[in-house]
Amino acid sequence: MSIRFDKLGVVIGVLIAYGALAAPFATFRANRIVPGDAKGILDALPTGAGMLLLGLLAGAALIVLLRTPTRLRLLVAAAGLAAIAVFIGMAATHLTPPANAYARVSPASGFWILLFSFALLAADSITRLRPLPLVRVLLLAITLGGAAVVLMSGLWDGLSILKEYSGRADVFWLEAGRHVTLALGSLVASVLVGLPLGILCHRVAPLRAGVLNTLNLIQTIPSIALFGILIAPLGWIAVHVPGAAAIGIRGIGAAPAFVALFLYSLLPVVANTVVGLAGVPREANEAARGIGMTDRQRLFGVEFPLAMPVILTGIRIVLVQNIGLATIAALIGGGGFGVFVFQGIGQTAMDLVLLGAVPTVVLAFAAAIVLDALIEINAPQRERSRAA
Amino acid sequence: MIEIDGITKRYDGNTVVNNVSMTIEPRTVTVIVGTSGSGKTTLLRMINRLVEPTSGAIRLDGEDNRAMPGFELRRRIGYAIQGHGLFPHRTVAQNIATVPTLLGWDQARIDAKVAELLTLFQLDPIVFSARCPHELSGGQQQRVGVARALAAEPNVLLMDEPFGALDPIIRAKAQADLLAIQRLLGTTIVLVTHDMDEAFHLAHKIAVMDKGALVQYGKPAELVKDPATEFVQTLIGASERPFRLLSIKTAGDAVEPGAADGKPLAETMSQRDALSELLWTGRSALPVAAADGTILGRVTLEGLSRRAAKPQ
Numbered sequence: 001m002s003i004r005f006d007k008l009g010v011v012i013g014v015l016i017a018y019g020a021l022a023a024p025f026a027t028f029r030a031n032r033i034v035p036g037d038a039k040g041i042l043d044a045l046p047t048g049a050g051m052l053l054l055g056l057l058a059g060a061a062l063i064v065l066l067r068t069p070t071r072l073r074l075l076v077a078a079a080g081l082a083a084i085a086v087f088i089g090m091a092a093t094h095l096t097p098p099a100n101a102y103a104r105v106s107p108a109s110g111f112w113i114l115l116f117s118f119a120l121l122a123a124d125s126i127t128r129l130r131p132l133p134l135v136r137v138l139l140l141a142i143t144l145g146g147a148a149v150v151l152m153s154g155l156w157d158g159l160s161i162l163k164e165y166s167g168r169a170d171v172f173w174l175e176a177g178r179h180v181t182l183a184l185g186s187l188v189a190s191v192l193v194g195l196p197l198g199i200l201c202h203r204v205a206p207l208r209a210g211v212l213n214t215l216n217l218i219q220t221i222p223s224i225a226l227f228g229i230l231i232a233p234l235g236w237i238a239v240h241v242p243g244a245a246a247i248g249i250r251g252i253g254a255a256p257a258f259v260a261l262f263l264y265s266l267l268p269v270v271a272n273t274v275v276g277l278a279g280v281p282r283e284a285n286e287a288a289r290g291i292g293m294t295d296r297q298r299l300f301g302v303e304f305p306l307a308m309p310v311i312l313t314g315i316r317i318v319l320v321q322n323i324g325l326a327t328i329a330a331l332i333g334g335g336g337f338g339v340f341v342f343q344g345i346g347q348t349a350m351d352l353v354l355l356g357a358v359p360t361v362v363l364a365f366a367a368a369i370v371l372d373a374l375i376e377i378n379a380p381q382r383e384r385s386r387a388a
Numbered sequence: 389m390i391e392i393d394g395i396t397k398r399y400d401g402n403t404v405v406n407n408v409s410m411t412i413e414p415r416t417v418t419v420i421v422g423t424s425g426s427g428k429t430t431l432l433r434m435i436n437r438l439v440e441p442t443s444g445a446i447r448l449d450g451e452d453n454r455a456m457p458g459f460e461l462r463r464r465i466g467y468a469i470q471g472h473g474l475f476p477h478r479t480v481a482q483n484i485a486t487v488p489t490l491l492g493w494d495q496a497r498i499d500a501k502v503a504e505l506l507t508l509f510q511l512d513p514i515v516f517s518a519r520c521p522h523e524l525s526g527g528q529q530q531r532v533g534v535a536r537a538l539a540a541e542p543n544v545l546l547m548d549e550p551f552g553a554l555d556p557i558i559r560a561k562a563q564a565d566l567l568a569i570q571r572l573l574g575t576t577i578v579l580v581t582h583d584m585d586e587a588f589h590l591a592h593k594i595a596v597m598d599k600g601a602l603v604q605y606g607k608p609a610e611l612v613k614d615p616a617t618e619f620v621q622t623l624i625g626a627s628e629r630p631f632r633l634l635s636i637k638t639a640g641d642a643v644e645p646g647a648a649d650g651k652p653l654a655e656t657m658s659q660r661d662a663l664s665e666l667l668w669t670g671r672s673a674l675p676v677a678a679a680d681g682t683i684l685g686r687v688t689l690e691g692l693s694r695r696a697a698k699p700q
Contacts, residue, residue: 055688107412281476283469283470284473284474286473287467287473287533288473288475289462290438290467290469291462291463291467291486291490291536292459292460292461292462292463292539293459293486294459294465294488297490301476305477306477363426
C-alpha cells in the first residue's frame, strides 16, 4: 500500500508544524500595555503538559497529512480545537505569577495559527461530508456550547481578554445588545423597504436601472464619509421635527449609524429581489396568469416562493455585512462592540481590541451558518431539479 | 359556443390579428394553425383575455367575455401551454388543485377531483399526488399540466402548442389521450399548433391564420379539397394531400364487407395508418376488428386509394 498525501492536508500539516514549533504560543506581559514576552509551547506550559500538547499536535498533523477518512479528520479538528482551548487556559494560569493582578497572558501567533489550521480542517471535512442544513446548525450549536462551557468553567479566566472583560462585564453586554440591535434593526428596516422596492423594480422595468444605480452609488461611499454626510440632515431633523430628538435622532450617535447601515443594506436586498423574481420560470408565471391567479396571488403564491432562496442570499449578505460594519458605529458614538475596538486602539491595549473583535467575528460567522442552512432548506427542489 | 366577432389586435400600429370572425361549436376540437407570427397565439389569448383586443368582441355561450374581471374569466376556462408551466415548488396534487382552491372548493371535493383527474390521465394518485413536478417525466408533466387546466371542470379548454416539447412517441400518445378525454368530458377545445399532422389528427375544424388574418376556417377535408389560398395549399403540402384525407377518418369508416387474412387492424386506427399497414405487409386487404375483437369486415388497398383520391 502506497502512502498518499491529502493536498489541503499538506498545507494544514505545515501550518500546524509552524504554529507548534516556530511561532510563540502565548505572550506574557508584566502589565496590559508593555511589550510582551513571547513563549513557545514548552515555555508556556508546565513540562508534562507542553510535551503532551506537542505530541497531540504531531499526531494530528500526521493524520491530516495523509488521506484519512473524513470523519476521522473532523474528529481530529474537534479534538485539536478543544486541546488548544484547554491548553491556552492552562498557559495563562502557569505563566501568571501568583497573586499578580497586573500581569497579562494572551494567545500569541502560534495559537492563532493553530486555531486557523484546525478551523480550516473542520470546515474542509464538513464540506466534504455534506451534512444536512440542520446538522450544520447543530454542529455550530455544539461548538458555541463548548466555548460557553469553557468560559463558564473559569478555565480562560487567566487570559488577558477575559481580564479586560471582567472589569467591563456590564458595559460589554450593553454594547453587545446595541451591536445586535443596530445590525438586526437596520436589516429589518432594509428588508421592509427593500422587498417592496425590489418588487416595484421588477414590475416597472424603467425604474430598475435608476434605483439599482443609485443604490450602487451609495454602496461606494466610505462609511466615515457617509456618517459625515448624515450629520447635517439628521441634526436638522433633530432640531426641526418635533419629537425626533426625543426618540434619539441626532447628528451623531445611533441614528446616523442606523441610517448608514440601512442604506448599505438596501442594495443587496433590492438587487437580489430583482434577480430572484427575474429567475422565476417564464412558463410558471404564464400558467399562473392563464389559470386565473390575480397579480397578488401570483406574487405570493408563485413568484415569491420561487425567488425566496435568492432573496435569502441577499439577506444573508446584509446580515453578515451589518454585523461587521456595526463596529464602526462606535466612531460616532453609536455604541456596539466597536467601542472596545476603538478604546483598545486608543490605549494600545490589544486585549481590549480583541474583546470587541472576537465576539463580532463569532456573531457574523454564526449568522452566516444559520442563514446558509435556512437558504438550503428553502431551495431543495430547485437544487435537485437542476441536478436532474 | 365561442363567437369571435371582428376581433383585432394592434401593437404600436402593428396589426397582429386583423378583423377575425369565427364561431366555434361546443364540444368540438378546433385547431388554429399558421406559421410563427401569424397571430394564432394572440387570437387564442384574447379568448381568455390574457391579451385584450383592440377592437371586436368575443362571446362565450352568448356572454361577452368582458362581463367579468379577467382573472375570474380565466378560472372558468382551462389553459394549458407548451412546457406545461407547472409550479416547481408545489406537488402534483397542489398543482392540479390550484384553480379549485382559488374558487374556494372545500377540501374533500378538491381531493376527490385531483384523484379523479390523475386516474383519468393514467397516473396513480397514491404514487403521484405527493411528487414534485421535477420528479416526473416530460409526458407525465404534460398530462399533469392538462389535468390542472381541467380541474375546475371548464367548458372550454385553450391549449397553446401543448405537445410541442414532447418527443414524437409521447406526443402521439398524448394526442390520443386528449381525444379520448375530450369525447368523455365533452369539453370545447381550442388548440394552437404549427404541426399540420397534429391539426389533421385532432381537429373537427381547422382555422388557418396568415399574417394576422383568418384565411380559411373549415373541416379538414374541405381544406384539402378547396384550399382558399396559395398559403393554405402550401401549409397542407401538395404531396401530402391524399394522406391528409386518409388521416382524418378511421379504418372503421372504410370497412367493406368481406373477409381477409392477416392480423386485424383496430377500428379506431386512422385510414392513413391502415394504408401504411397494407403496404408494409404486402397484402391487398386486411380485416378490421372492433375493440372487443369482433371482425367488422375488411379494408382494401383499392377502397383506401379511392378515398385518398381528389374528391369530385
